[in-house]
Amino acid sequence: MSQQENAEGTQIKAILEDWADAVRRHDLPAILARHEQDMVMFDLPPPLQCRGIEAYKATWDLFFRYHKPGAAFDFRELAVTAGVDVAFAVAIMWCGPDSSSNPKDKEGFLFRLTVGLRKVDGEWRITHEHHSEPAKD
Numbered sequence: 001m002s003q004q005e006n007a008e009g010t011q012i013k014a015i016l017e018d019w020a021d022a023v024r025r026h027d028l029p030a031i032l033a034r035h036e037q038d039m040v041m042f043d044l045p046p047p048l049q050c051r052g053i054e055a056y057k058a059t060w061d062l063f064f065r066y067h068k069p070g071a072a073f074d075f076r077e078l079a080v081t082a083g084v085d086v087a088f089a090v091a092i093m094w095c096g097p098d099s100s101s102n103p104k105d106k107e108g109f110l111f112r113l114t115v116g117l118r119k120v121d122g123e124w125r126i127t128h129e130h131h132s133e134p135a136k137d
Contacts, residue, residue, distance in 0.1 A: 008082035012117060012124055016078065016089060019126075023073045026064055032057060034126050036118070041129040044111065056129075072096055072108060085119040109133070 015034050022030035037053045050056055067073070077092040096108020116128035 008087065008124075009080040012080045012082060012087055012089060013078060015117075015124055015126075016091070016115065017075070020073050020075060020093070023067075024070060026067075026069045028057065028060060031060065034124070036120070036125045036127045039127050039129070041131075043129075043131050044133060067095065076110070082117075087117045087119075087124065089113075089115045089117070091115075 019031060019034065022028075022033075032053060035053055035056060038051070039053060039056055041050050041056050041059070042048070043050070043059055045059075045062060050059055072094050074094045075091050076094050078089060079091070080087060080089045091113040093111055093113050094108060095111060110133075112130075112132045112134075114128075114130040115126055117124045118127045119125070
């Protein structure tokens with residue numbers, strides 16, 4: 001890995017840590033700050049996808065009904081792959097406790113996160129989020 005790749009990865013990790021910290025604080029402007037206007041998200045609850053920053057913003061109302069400010073929204077694992085102007089991150093995150101409408105998740109739950117980023121005018125911007133859980137039988 002070159003120094004440039006390492007520097008980009010470090011910068012992206014800081015952006016994602018800031019985003020997770022904003023989620024813990026329920027600071028919606030900070031949550032949205034590094035997202036592109038035309039971003040796309042696939043989330044745990046419906047809808048299947050949301051397109052655009054306004055649709056993304058609206059999804060946080062449901063999450064904040066359950067997740068209490070200061071509750072865990074933490075990276076357990078985080079890996080970044082960065083090119084010159086495109087990057088992605090994969091993570092395992094911990095959310096909880098009481099951050100879900102599902103009583104089985106009362107103590108909290110793990111979920112997967114994939115984030116796509118693009119460099120726009122010299123700054124990394126989030127263009128895609130995908131949150132998922134393993135299928136449960």
